[in-house]
Amino acid sequence: MTLDGKCPSGPLPGKWEKHCHDLKLVSPANKRKYRIIVVGTGLAGASAAATLGELGYNVESFCYQDSPRRAHSIAAQGGINAAKNYPNDGDSTYRLFHDTIKGGDFRAREANVYRLASISSRIIDQCVAQGVPFARDYAGYLDTRSFGGAQVSRTFYARGQTGQQLLLGAYAALSRQVRAGTVRIHPRTEMLDLVVVNGEAKGITVRDMVTGRISGHAADAVCLCTGGYTNVFYLSTNAMGSNVTATFRAYRKGAFFANPCYTQIHPTCIPVTGDHQAKLTLMSESLRNDGRVWVPKVRADRRPPHEIPEEERDYYLERKYPAFGNLAPRDISSRAAKEVCDGGHGVGPGGRGVYLDFSDAISRVGEGKIRERYGNLFEMYEKITGEDAYKRPMRIYPAPHYAMGGLWVDYNLESSLPGLFVLGEANFSDHGANRLGASALMQGLADGYFIIPHTISHYLAQTRPGAANQGDPAFIQSVEACEALIKKLLSIKGKKTVNEFHRELGRIMWEDAGMARSRESLERALRRIPELRAEFWENVIIPGGEAELNQELEKAGRVADFLEFGELLARDALHRNESCGGHFRTEYQTPDGEAKRDDENYCYAAAWEYKGDGREPELHKEPLVFEDVHLAVRSYK
Amino acid sequence: MDLTLFVWKQSGPEAPGRLEEYRAKDITQDMSFLEMLDMVNEGLIREGRDPIAFDHDCREGICGMCSQVVNGVPHGPLEKTTICQLHMRHFRDGDTLYIEPFRARAFPVIRDLIVDRSGLERIIRSGGYISVHTGGVPDANVILIPKADADIAMDAAECIGCGACVAACPNGSAMLFTAAKVAHLALLPQGRAEGARRVCLMTEEMMKEGFGSCGNHYECQSVCPKGIKVKFIAKLNREFIKAKVKGG
Ligand SMILES: Cc1cc2nc3c(=O)[nH]c(=O)nc-3n(C[C@H](O)[C@H](O)[C@H](O)COP(=O)(O)OP(=O)(O)OC[C@H]3O[C@@H](n4cnc5c(N)ncnc54)[C@H](O)[C@@H]3O)c2cc1C
Ligand code: FES
Numbered sequence: 001m002t003l004d005g006k007c008p009s010g011p012l013p014g015k016w017e018k019h020c021h022d023l024k025l026v027s028p029a030n031k032r033k034y035r036i037i038v039v040g041t042g043l044a045g046a047s048a049a050a051t052l053g054e055l056g057y058n059v060e061s062f063c064y065q066d067s068p069r070r071a072h073s074i075a076a077q078g079g080i081n082a083a084k085n086y087p088n089d090g091d092s093t094y095r096l097f098h099d100t101i102k103g104g105d106f107r108a109r110e111a112n113v114y115r116l117a118s119i120s121s122r123i124i125d126q127c128v129a130q131g132v133p134f135a136r137d138y139a140g141y142l143d144t145r146s147f148g149g150a151q152v153s154r155t156f157y158a159r160g161q162t163g164q165q166l167l168l169g170a171y172a173a174l175s176r177q178v179r180a181g182t183v184r185i186h187p188r189t190e191m192l193d194l195v196v197v198n199g200e201a202k203g204i205t206v207r208d209m210v211t212g213r214i215s216g217h218a219a220d221a222v223c224l225c226t227g228g229y230t231n232v233f234y235l236s237t238n239a240m241g242s243n244v245t246a247t248f249r250a251y252r253k254g255a256f257f258a259n260p261c262y263t264q265i266h267p268t269c270i271p272v273t274g275d276h277q278a279k280l281t282l283m284s285e286s287l288r289n290d291g292r293v294w295v296p297k298v299r300a301d302r303r304p305p306h307e308i309p310e311e312e313r314d315y316y317l318e319r320k321y322p323a324f325g326n327l328a329p330r331d332i333s334s335r336a337a338k339e340v341c342d343g344g345h346g347v348g349p350g351g352r353g354v355y356l357d358f359s360d361a362i363s364r365v366g367e368g369k370i371r372e373r374y375g376n377l378f379e380m381y382e383k384i385t386g387e388d389a390y391k392r393p394m395r396i397y398p399a400p401h402y403a404m405g406g407l408w409v410d411y412n413l414e415s416s417l418p419g420l421f422v423l424g425e426a427n428f429s430d431h432g433a434n435r436l437g438a439s440a441l442m443q444g445l446a447d448g449y450f451i452i453p454h455t456i457s458h459y460l461a462q463t464r465p466g467a468a469n470q471g472d473p474a475f476i477q478s479v480e481a482c483e484a485l486i487k488k489l490l491s492i493k494g495k496k497t498v499n500e501f502h503r504e505l506g507r508i509m510w511e512d513a514g515m516a517r518s519r520e521s522l523e524r525a526l527r528r529i530p531e532l533r534a535e536f537w538e539n540v541i542i543p544g545g546e547a548e549l550n551q552e553l554e555k556a557g558r559v560a561d562f563l564e565f566g567e568l569l570a571r572d573a574l575h576r577n578e579s580c581g582g583h584f585r586t587e588y589q590t591p592d593g594e595a596k597r598d599d600e601n602y603c604y605a606a607a608w609e610y611k612g613d614g615r616e617p618e619l620h621k622e623p624l625v626f627e628d629v630h631l632a633v634r635s636y637k
Numbered sequence: 638m639d640l641t642l643f644v645w646k647q648s649g650p651e652a653p654g655r656l657e658e659y660r661a662k663d664i665t666q667d668m669s670f671l672e673m674l675d676m677v678n679e680g681l682i683r684e685g686r687d688p689i690a691f692d693h694d695c696r697e698g699i700c701g702m703c704s705q706v707v708n709g710v711p712h713g714p715l716e717k718t719t720i721c722q723l724h725m726r727h728f729r730d731g732d733t734l735y736i737e738p739f740r741a742r743a744f745p746v747i748r749d750l751i752v753d754r755s756g757l758e759r760i761i762r763s764g765g766y767i768s769v770h771t772g773g774v775p776d777a778n779v780i781l782i783p784k785a786d787a788d789i790a791m792d793a794a795e796c797i798g799c800g801a802c803v804a805a806c807p808n809g810s811a812m813l814f815t816a817a818k819v820a821h822l823a824l825l826p827q828g829r830a831e832g833a834r835r836v837c838l839m840t841e842e843m844m845k846e847g848f849g850s851c852g853n854h855y856e857c858q859s860v861c862p863k864g865i866k867v868k869f870i871a872k873l874n875r876e877f878i879k880a881k882v883k884g885g
Contacts (some may be wrong), residue, residue, distance in 0.1 A: 047771075048769070051771045051846075054770060054771060065694055065700070065702060066702065066753075066754060066755070067693065067755075067757075067758050067798070068701040069701075069756070069758075069798065070694060070701060070702050071700075072694070072695065072700070074699050074700045075695045075697050075700065086778065120742070122772070123775045124777045125774045125775065125776055126769075126771060126772070126774055127777075128767055128774075128777040128780060129767065129769045129774035129775070129827055129829070130766075130767055130827075131766075131767045131789040131790075131821065131822050131825050131827050131828050133782075133787050133790040133794050133825065134777075134787070135785040135787070136783070137785045138783070138784050139781070140781030140782050140783045140784065140787075141781065142778055143777050147885075158794075159791060159795075161699065161795065164699055164797070165791075165794060168794065171761070172761070172765060172766035172767065173766065173769075173771070175758070175761045175762040175765060175766055176766045176768060177761050178762050179763070185758075187755070210747055210748075226730075239694040239695045239696070239700065240693060240694055240695075240696060241694050271749065273667040274665065274667065274668075276672050276675070276676060277663065277669065277672065278667050278669070278672050278675055282697075312708050333658075376669065379717075380697070380698065380722070381723045382700075383715075383724060384669075384724065385667075386667075386724070386726055425719055440853075449771050450771075450772075452772070470755060479742050495681065495683070497682050499675070499679060499681050500679075501794075530797045534798075537854060541682060541683070541685075542682075542685055543681075543682050543685065543686070543688060544687065547745060548648075548649070548748075549690060549751065550686060551690055552682065553686070575867050589720055611681075617880065618727070632672060
């Protein structure tokens with residue numbers, strides 16, 4: 001089946017405005033009759049729930065943390081892009097659009113990306129009005145910095161805690177609606193299933209994580225804003241609870257999963273120290289504004305960095321990509337780091353690290369300035385490694401970070417299941433095969449504040465409010481199925497812990513479907529994952545019971561889904577016989593080791609449809625049509 | 638290194654709690670404190686015993702989910718560090734650690750080291766926002782904010798709302814938390830319009846939730862993982878008095 005993204009026709013500028021005009025509205029008096037479920041309270045979910053509540057809808061907001069404001073968006077450090085062109089350095093909506101399309105290696109939808117770029121400015125206005133304390137210059141104007149993949153300075157930031165400040169802003173807006181009575185918050189509640197009635201999404205089944213009670217919640221539409229799935233690699237920069245459960249279980253109910261193989265490995269993370277490690281910590285890409293990346297030219301050079309003279313250092317990003325240097329996009333920088341480490345030039349334990357050196361910047365602008373720009377990141381680095389990065393270069397290495405893939409959505413952010421909308425990192429829509437830094441926050445807020453309020457009304461206006469309720473057979477069946485699954489998990493009483501399985505899955509994914517993949521490695525992954533999954537269902541041990549707070553049980557449910565999803569990711573990677581963005585197939589590269597796309601055969605979004613356990617999912621293609629940009633070899637040289 | 642842990646175990650809000658003894662063996666310096674607990678838990682699970690329940694999520698010191706008291710100090714011995722960012726290199730072989738939940742009248746225990754901090758959310762809900770609609774706002778650069786003001790507002794806004802301040806306070810007061818939220822908005826021109834109403838509503842809610850009043854002990858400041866200063870409490874008090882004088 002050929003999928004239709006339902007992009008409106010006409011020239012790119014003005015498409016969205018015209019489309020908004022064509023969308024149906026729900027009258028103010030009728031809005032409160034509609035109930036909308038919003039799962040997730042990160043930037044996408046919090047902004048959506050707040051805005052929908054403000055419009056007068058009845059909103060139920062869910063998250064697994066004890067407070068919505070702890071959603072993982074809180075951890076974003078570096079900043080948020082917007083085409084304000086405040087510095088007058090040549091930025092424009094068109095440039096942001098073009099950078100994002102190119103950054104995504106020409107695997108995103110033009111119309112979506114243009115809309116995102118054109119909304120970006122309003123996001124900054126909105127956040128400032130909410131009281132987000134962005135960095136300012138001495139005259140009181142907003143300050144910006146540069147990020148990878150761009151030659152203009154368009155990233156707005158609040159110290160090294162931009163995500164925190166944006167989320168606190170969205171949470172404030174959400175709290176205002178809770179007080180106004182339009183939004184109800186369900187914290188410590190995990191979504192376990194999507195409920196579909198007559199082919200449309202009409203609710204969810206959740207588990208109260210304190211009491212263990214499973215219950216159904218009915219609504220007129222459901223928005224999933226549940227974040228990314230990179231914890232399929234076990235070690236990633238995501239929060240410990242980040243999961244694929246919500247989106248994967250929606251996939252099992254009929255929503256298509258698009259481009260799962262597009263995962264981003266972030267170049268600047270603190271290297272792994274040992275098996276005990278539970279997660280990896282990102283050092284914001286903004287550091288690459290002032291830090292220079294290098295490795296010793298001599299292999300296995302064990303000298304401390306300050307003893308290695310300038311001429312014996314290889315500033316490999318500056319050497320290979322002179323135009324962008326240390327600000328080369330993430331996928332390219334990560335692969336370059338892997339390449340020098342594979343070549344034996346890596347530093348630190350196991351030779352899995354490269355230096356990020358601030359000494360030039362410190363002598364240029366002084367330590368005080370660097371401290372002001374990145375103080376909290378340097379502190380974090382010292383806490384974790386015990387090393388002082390003002391004195392010796394940081395050691396960094398790539399780590400799984402972001403999921404470009406996600407549930408397939410059309411231009412209205414509606415999935416292949418009517419009534420199910422997907423926002424933020426959970427959808428696949430705007431970043432193609434690679435996301436540029438500071439663009440995820442932008443997308444989450446664009447989706448939540450400015451897009452979903454328009455598009456969801458179009459769907460609701462064509463449905464009768466309150467059509468489904470918790471007593472419907474679909475809800476009862478869903479609750480029973482979730483209860484049965486939990487009973488089954490608890491009854492296994494095997495020998496291996498959930499973490500052991502997750503670690504093993506992570507190892508398979510990282511080795512065989514990570515930064516570089518090949519037919520051979522992916523076929524191996526497709527053999528190993530089902531074996532591991534079978535072992536999981538025979539040998540996992542989960543203590544405790546179902547009707548209580550049981551953190552191992554929560555983890556087990558998530559890992560069970562990762563064990564299925566990992567296979568889908570590998571399958572998608574295997575089918576895509578090209579390299580593009582974060583998807584690097586070793587068979588498809590240029591002589592100098594760059595990704596080699598195949599536009600003739602793979603210029604489409606791959607959307608997978610679940611066909612039942614033990615059966616192969618079916619591939620649907622959405623052709624990507626480029627009317628405005630010219631498909632080109634992506635060069636940062 | 639090997640350590641001895643005494644950890645608070647409590648199966649539910651109504652159940653009695655007690656300190657239970659555990660051994661943490663083969664701990665390395667570069668493990669984080671929570672990774673040490675992960676390891677202890679994996680051992681317990683394999684032995685068919687009940688693992689220690691504790692809250693955590695980002696493990697980067699920013700979400701504010703982690704909440705443990707180590708040897709009497711919320712977030713443990715290292716200054717300006719959440720428990721998830723504390724690493725084992727700050728401990729020695731043979732150490733004995735007492736690990737307890739954040740305790741306060743307004744923070745009932747849910748299980749083991751997990752407490753209910755929803756009172757903090759209700760303080761925000763009572764008025765901790767600027768009442769702006771989505772859309773229809775002026776260009777961001779129309780509101781000029783001198784760097785110095787923006788910086789101080791940001792110092793306050795850095796609060797991660799973990800509740801360590803409450804746990805450290807002999808009165809169980811949420812004054813530092815509330816003050817940080819009030820000050821962040823009161824320091825910005827956008828937030829001034831509702832300033833008087835906000836400070837009254839938030840202070841009132843704080844009292845209603847069963848948080849104690851501030852006795853100027855300043856324990857809160859010394860345990861705050863983000864280094865939020867008590868000068869913001871003075872700011873809150875000034876705002877409160879101003880509001881009351883105005884009859885707000
Ligand atoms: C360390 C780090 C730094 C980053 N820095 C930047 C940056 O500087 N700039 C940038 O643009 N991007 C950055 N990103 C990416 C960006 O932060 C994320 O892509 C973005 O915040 C995702 O927002 P979201 O709203 O889609 O999801 P999230 O913020 O991840 O929120 C997910 C929500 O879904 C809920 N949820 C998930 N599963 C379930 C379930 N089963 N049941 C119920 N609730 C569920 C969670 O409780 C949570 O509320 C960074 C990411 C990381 C990890
Ligand atoms: S787990 Fe997020 S602050 Fe500690």
